[in-house]
Amino acid sequence: MAKRIDVNNLNAYYGTFRAVADVSLTIEPRSVTAFIGPSGCGKSTVLRSLNRMHEVIPGARIEGSVALDGEDIYGDGVDPVNVRRTIGMVFQRPNPFPTMSIQENVLAGIKLDSGRKSKDELSEIVERSLRGANLWNEVKDRLDRPGAGLSGGQQQRLCIARAIAVQPDVLLMDEPCSALDPISTIAIEDLIHELKNEYTIVIVTHNMQQAARVSSSTAFFNLAATGEPGRLVEINPTDQVFSAPREKATEDYISGRFG
Amino acid sequence: MSTQLRGSILPKWFAAALAMLSIGAALLIENTTNVSGIGGTTALAVVLYLVLQTAWSFTVEGRRHAVDRLFATLIYSSFVAAALPLATLIWQVVHKGIAQFNANFLSHSMRSVSPSKPGGGIYHALLGTLEQVGIATLIAVPIGILTAIYLVEYSRGGRLGKWISFFVDVMTGVPSIVAGLFIYTAFILTFGMERSGFAASLSLTILMMPVIVRATEEMLKIVPADLREASLALGIPQWKTILRIVLPTAIGGIITGVMLSVARVAGETAPLLLTTFLSQSINSNPFAGPQAAIPTFIWDQISSATPASLDRAWAGALTLILLIMIFYGTAKLIARYYAPKA
Numbered sequence: 047m048a049k050r051i052d053v054n055n056l057n058a059y060y061g062t063f064r065a066v067a068d069v070s071l072t073i074e075p076r077s078v079t080a081f082i083g084p085s086g087c088g089k090s091t092v093l094r095s096l097n098r099m100h101e102v103i104p105g106a107r108i109e110g111s112v113a114l115d116g117e118d119i120y121g122d123g124v125d126p127v128n129v130r131r132t133i134g135m136v137f138q139r140p141n142p143f144p145t146m147s148i149q150e151n152v153l154a155g156i157k158l159d160s161g162r163k164s165k166d167e168l169s170e171i172v173e174r175s176l177r178g179a180n181l182w183n184e185v186k187d188r189l190d191r192p193g194a195g196l197s198g199g200q201q202q203r204l205c206i207a208r209a210i211a212v213q214p215d216v217l218l219m220d221e222p223c224s225a226l227d228p229i230s231t232i233a234i235e236d237l238i239h240e241l242k243n244e245y246t247i248v249i250v251t252h253n254m255q256q257a258a259r260v261s262s263s264t265a266f267f268n269l270a271a272t273g274e275p276g277r278l279v280e281i282n283p284t285d286q287v288f289s290a291p292r293e294k295a296t297e298d299y300i301s302g303r304f305g
Numbered sequence: 306m307s308t309q310l311r312g313s314i315l316p317k318w319f320a321a322a323l324a325m326l327s328i329g330a331a332l333l334i335e336n337t338t339n340v341s342g343i344g345g346t347t348a349l350a351v352v353l354y355l356v357l358q359t360a361w362s363f364t365v366e367g368r369r370h371a372v373d374r375l376f377a378t379l380i381y382s383s384f385v386a387a388a389l390p391l392a393t394l395i396w397q398v399v400h401k402g403i404a405q406f407n408a409n410f411l412s413h414s415m416r417s418v419s420p421s422k423p424g425g426g427i428y429h430a431l432l433g434t435l436e437q438v439g440i441a442t443l444i445a446v447p448i449g450i451l452t453a454i455y456l457v458e459y460s461r462g463g464r465l466g467k468w469i470s471f472f473v474d475v476m477t478g479v480p481s482i483v484a485g486l487f488i489y490t491a492f493i494l495t496f497g498m499e500r501s502g503f504a505a506s507l508s509l510t511i512l513m514m515p516v517i518v519r520a521t522e523e524m525l526k527i528v529p530a531d532l533r534e535a536s537l538a539l540g541i542p543q544w545k546t547i548l549r550i551v552l553p554t555a556i557g558g559i560i561t562g563v564m565l566s567v568a569r570v571a572g573e574t575a576p577l578l579l580t581t582f583l584s585q586s587i588n589s590n591p592f593a594g595p596q597a598a599i600p601t602f603i604w605d606q607i608s609s610a611t612p613a614s615l616d617r618a619w620a621g622a623l624t625l626i627l628l629i630m631i632f633y634g635t636a637k638l639i640a641r642y643y644a645p646k647a
């Protein structure tokens with residue numbers, strides 16, 4: 047559980063367009079790392095490269111390496127399916143499966159995986175995952191109701207429950223709160239605080255207060271101009287990034303003097 | 306009063322009154338001139354209504370209201386113009402078909418029934434249509450759905466996918482008699498296959514496939530990419546993502562598409578005449594000998610042109626429409642059962 051990620055010289059492309067250039071960084075286990083930066087700076091692309099979701103988009107590919115506890119996830123013979131089982135992901139918009147109930151949504155990753163499990167084991171996983179996502183008390187009486195019938199914040203926590211049900215080592219979150227109201231946002235942030243005891247978490251956010259609240263390290267990405275690739279400007283402990291950033295660009299961005 | 310929130314608006318009864326006026330005027334004009342017939346009078350009334358309403362509304366209410374009323378009227382009359390033929394058709398078929406439509410008609414064949422005598426029935430043709438369309442569906446649905454899955458989920462704009470799309474488009478436009486002719490030359494003439502219900506099924510398959518591919522493709526395209534990504538990110542392999550997430554989400558529309566294709570081929574006549582021809586007797590084996598079908602039954606009865614056979618033709622048409630409605634209703638129920646619930 048909870049593994050370390052080493053990104054080395056990552057270049058990400060959409061067709062011929064280079065969206066991210068020369069990113070190298072290390073993400074420590076059992077920590078929360080925030081990716082911040084303006085739109086189009088490549089932070090989501092880097093995040094998606096960490097569990098091989100980038101290549102799902104037609105024409106998208108990467109160069110460089112991403113190592114999980116020393117093992118290159120882009121190495122020969124590595125199955126992206128196994129990578130994604132180890133490195134889970136939560137998306138910007140809540141996306142529960144519309145044909146499935148709450149319970150089926152939580153179990154989607156397990157049931158659609160090959161392993162057969164007994165009913166007791168499955169209901170234990172459902173309860174553990176929903177408790178882990180702070181959703182159990184709200185939905186325990188209606189587990190067979192459609193997942194799409196929940197509120198936006200509940201749906202997002204359902205998606206987190208679904209992601210942690212398969213017990214990944216790393217959890218990637220791509221702006222998980224940007225479609226949510228402040229109350230739901232706080233619920234998710236509290237959850238991130240609890241989850242970091244067990245998981246390595248990487249979160250992309252546009253909300254700098256959120257980055258300051260939840261993360262221990264912060265990576266700032268920037269791009270020189272539209273059409274230029276995004277680059278990593280700095281990655282440092284969050285306290286340092288927000289109080290005494292190493293780079294001028296970081297200071298300009300977090301103090302609102304950007305652009 | 307600084308701003309004017311109330312404009313002058315024509316009263317609610319204006320439209321109804323004007324409609325009466327237009328119809329009255331049209332009838333009057335019809336009586337005094339050579340315009341005649343219900344079609345001419347209706348067209349005249351509609352034109353009168355449009356002109357009068359626009360002019361009246363323009364002077365009283367202003368330009369914006371006049372344009373609004375004009376287009377609202379055009380849209381409503383288009384709807385009526387589109388629905389009218391359908392309503393007339395259903396009324397005609399029910400009205401003329403009900404005379405012969407009974408249990409005896411559904412349970413007897415035309416064996417040893419003289420065309421000029423009443424009696425006989427459609428059982429042999431009903432059986433033939435069910436078997437032929439059933440076999441065609443069994444072949445066309447898997448091929449069509451798998452092709453659409455390839456196009457949307459795997460090819461993703463690749464060269465092979467573009468070629469397949471192109472040929473599917475071409476196939477959509479193939480006239481049904483050409484599909485029949487193809488099976489006739491390729492299977493019956495070249496390989497010496499017997500004329501049979503199965504040969505008819507093959508020609509119907511050709512007609513069904515492109516419709517199923519197109520419909521399924523459109524439905525798969527509107528499944529949000531979010532869902533595929535969510536599934537892949539859980540470590541679910543692509544084939545399971547398609548089978549368990551994408552297809553169930555799109556199943557309602559796919560079933561509707563399949564039903565449209567079934568409805569299309571269930572009424573085909575030309576390819577059946579080439580591939581299985583006619584039969585007056587019950588032949589439950591689709592693999593040997595000519596088999597009847599409802600469309601060819603109707604065609605045959607109309608050809609005889611006796612009062613009794615015309616009654617049978619109308620009853621056959623009613624049977625065909627009812628059959629398709631039953632198919633469609635069942636499919637809608639199945640689709641509703643599987644549809645995403647919120």
